[in-house]
Amino acid sequence: MPSTTGIADCRKPKSPAEAAICHAKGFNELIPLDMWVAGLYKRALKNTTPGSAEQDKIIQGQRGYLQQRDACGSDTACLMKIMRTRQQQLIALNKQLKIELPDADIALFIGEHTYFQSAEEGRKDITPESSLADRILGAFEQYPPAHVKLTDGSTLFWGFQQGNGSVRSLAITDAKGRVQLVGAVDDLPDISNAILPGHDTRDEIDPAKHRLRSGRIALFVRDPAALRRYLPAIRGWAYADLLGFNVHCDKNAQWQQRCTEVQRYALPITAYGLMHCKSKANGKTLVNRCPVALPNVPGTAPLGLFRQ
Template identity: 45%
Template sequence: MRDVTNGNVLVWGFQPHNAQVQSLAVVNRQGAVQVLGIVDGLYLSLPSGKTRWEPGKDARIALFVRDPAALTQNLSAIRAWAAASVLGFNQDCPGKDQARCQTALKQPLPIQAYNLNCRTANGKIINQHCAVPLPQVPGNVSPGLFWQ
């Protein structure tokens, strides 16, 4: 669990014995869930000698929101969390791991967002009709915030 720059808290976990399957939630100060996410294929994907990360064909981050404005408020922290996950967490940035952190932050991430209030005729949520475009946000949150 980690406070992010806007006062919200990002909480994450993983499937026991399989850190590749992760979940995350961003909760505001009142305890209301802002974003839910499922993550697959990111954890410790950039070994220490590598500088370029390429997501596997099945890697993904699926974010679910009731209010798309929550993405604008929280996407910087989610991207930094994902960069920390790619690095295996516990990075000293700024500090001795700063170059690795900056490299990870610049990598494209397989993020898709979906509006939970969207319903199609057959009741499905995850489809192109419910996809929410990702807002442009500053990369002002450090992967060094996220330790486990």
């Protein structure tokens, strides 16, 4: 995120305005308002393409707001007026930028009679009678769904099943909102502490082989070119997931170590083709029998992109 968030640092206020926000007498509405404005600003950035003219306009608007806010000095009435105005501006902006999960398009992308069986992998929770569309959409139970704009204007959505965070789903739409890829993610562990020295890793990882002890990321595409285009973003998302999201790789030495170490682990990614899959049972297309080779694509999207 650009360093224009502007949350007042109450430990070391950088200006009279920040000091006034932190230490206003009586019932202090300024601190929560300051945090609210910052949160709305972050949401607006998240809903726009990095580096785009649209995002740059939002950043410049925030810089202008911070200049106005700081010009108030210790005048709390002035601060309240400026901050509330910015709050309302950002609320209106986020309504315009609001991105909805294209659930109907996802269902069409997958197909009505498409099923995914994982019994071959030793799992019994998904059977030939389980609809892939139900599995994917069933793990988007939070509203609004977590999502991030990618540098090419595409949007990566992710969600999880209510009451079972180990069952997650992915979906990616291109800059025109067309579904390009969906994914079923199961049992990825949180290894943010396990990869640090001195932690018991028996349940989560095999550090000697840089191997996860559980987890599956099954991707489904109609055009295999989508894998080449989006694998770096999926890797970045998956590594952020393994660290519990809200990753701060540059925060301190420990976070730097986490971000470096986690990317040494092989991700359990497999891919399957939805188009021209002829494997059927009782009239149902079993897409797990139509694997697609993963392309050799380098690169990983920044882990800090993926925040919840």
